[in-house]
Amino acid sequence: MTVPLTPAQPAGLTVQPVDYAPSVGKRLRQEQFGVAVSGIKDINNLTDEEFATIEELLYKHSVVVFENVDLNPDGQFRLTRQFDPQAHEYGHGAKGRPDNKSILHPDLRTIPGTPVQLIGNGLVTDEHVLQGLKSPTQLKHPSHETFHKTQLSAEESEKGYTRFYRWHIDAALYERDPPKVTTLYGLQMPLGKGNIVRYDDGTGDELEVPLGGTAFVSGKVMFDILPAEYKSLAVRALVKYFPHPYVAIGTAKSRSTGLGMETDGLEVPLDELPPWEEKHVKTFPVCWKNPVTGNLHLQVHPSGIKEIIIDPLPSTTARSPSTLCPDGAHLTDLKEVRDLMYKMQRPGIAPELVYVVDWKPKTLALFHNRGVLHSITGAFQPDEVRAFWQNNLASTDIPLGPSAEDVLRYA
Numbered sequence: 277m278t279v280p281l282t283p284a285q286p287a288g289l290t291v292q293p294v295d296y297a298p299s300v301g302k303r304l305r306q307e308q309f310g311v312a313v314s315g316i317k318d319i320n321n322l323t324d325e326e327f328a329t330i331e332e333l334l335y336k337h338s339v340v341v342f343e344n345v346d347l348n349p350d351g352q353f354r355l356t357r358q359f360d361p362q363a364h365e366y367g368h369g370a371k372g373r374p375d376n377k378s379i380l381h382p383d384l385r386t387i388p389g390t391p392v393q394l395i396g397n398g399l400v401t402d403e404h405v406l407q408g409l410k411s412p413t414q415l416k417h418p419s420h421e422t423f424h425k426t427q428l429s430a431e432e433s434e435k436g437y438t439r440f441y442r443w444h445i446d447a448a449l450y451e452r453d454p455p456k457v458t459t460l461y462g463l464q465m466p467l468g469k470g471n472i473v474r475y476d477d478g479t480g481d482e483l484e485v486p487l488g489g490t491a492f493v494s495g496k497v498m499f500d501i502l503p504a505e506y507k508s509l510a511v512r513a514l515v516k517y518f519p520h521p522y523v524a525i526g527t528a529k530s531r532s533t534g535l536g537m538e539t540d541g542l543e544v545p546l547d548e549l550p551p552w553e554e555k556h557v558k559t560f561p562v563c564w565k566n567p568v569t570g571n572l573h574l575q576v577h578p579s580g581i582k583e584i585i586i587d588p589l590p591s592t593t594a595r596s597p598s599t600l601c602p603d604g605a606h607l608t609d610l611k612e613v614r615d616l617m618y619k620m621q622r623p624g625i626a627p628e629l630v631y632v633v634d635w636k637p638k639t640l641a642l643f644h645n646r647g648v649l650h651s652i653t654g655a656f657q658p659d660e661v662r663a664f665w666q667n668n669l670a671s672t673d674i675p676l677g678p679s680a681e682d683v684l685r686y687a
């Protein structure tokens with residue numbers, strides 16, 4: 277179904293589809309995944325009318341891009357918080373990383389006086405970018421080489437090949453609940469360079485991307501393209517995450533697509549994790565219901581999953597030979613859990629379903645963190661400077677799962 281652009285826009289505001297790369301297929305174009313907004317008077321102080329429009333666009337189109345806007349960190353925090361007024365701390369908590377064994381971005385630097393993070397690559401010296409952080413500040417763009425089980429050779433990297441680093445939702449997945457929105461503001465980045473993402477999973481899939489482009493896929497499309505038997509399973513399923521997931525998988529390795537982990541028994545044993553309590557372990561529905569459109573988005577952070585819990589079919593639903601787990605199931609075998617989720621998620625990251633933001637200085641992108649998966653891409657040289665401000669806030673509510681009607685419709 278095509279979602280029309282919001283008909284009533286505040287005066288002066290223009291909303292257009294984003295610029296799609298030739299690789300973007302018909303499906304994403306029809307969904308109008310990603311819109312570009314121009315004509316905002318002051319991005320640091322939105323009017324109520326402007327914010328209402330942007331909020332609606334975010335839930336309908338998943339990614340909202342503003343080019344050439346002058347954002348400041350206080351304005352970024354204010355904008356991020358407008359989507360979730362009760363939220364107050366960074367999505368991963370005040371410290372950013374819960375433990376130094378965590379695989380979370382090793383170079384999160386918090387802009388003083390805000391929960392906004394400076395991320396990127398290279399030696400940053402610009403005082404405006406640093407906003408009170410020490411000069412110079414050294415940043416490092418994460419590389420698939422340290423996270424994936426297999427790596428591209430130096431020769432392949434030189435030819436411009438890269439990987440999706442890690443498909444994810446911005447979420448602590450322990451103790452704190454997933455942010456509704458992430459705001460990403462590009463300040464400095466190399467321009468005019470490209471990479472080719474290789475999936476390296478035997479499919480031959482590849483995708484041309486701008487260097488350091490941020491890749492997005494729609495959780496709605498990921499759900500919509502599932503065969504009926506997997507839709508039935510998805511609406512009945514919950515995913516349980518590891519305690520301290522980013523520490524638990526810190527010694528394990530990712531699949532070559534960046535979409536979840538290989539299973540080689542390398543996880544940190546539960547009794548060797550930092551102290552944890554069962555009450556803080558997160559279990560979420562596989563499908564999250566969009567609060568504005570009512571659509572279901574398949575929203576699973578594949579790296580951190582531990583178990584899948586599947587409800588039986590509703591008593592009024594007819595069984596067929598193709599029905600999966602009609603009596604329900606509790607999957608605890610890690611390989612089985614990951615393989616099942618991979619089967620459900622991999623179709624949704626096909627090259628034609630990926631939209632990549634091509635960053636320029638002063639581009640701001642907001643994304644519906646409960647409706648998309650995203651991944652960074654690219655391999656940077658140590659002297660290539662990339663600087664972004666990033667913000668998201670741990671939510672004070674939990675994602676909605678499928679309604680009873682949704683379960684009856686798809687089960």
Ligand SMILES: [Fe+2]
Nearest residue numbers: 444445446650
């Ligand atoms: Fe992220």
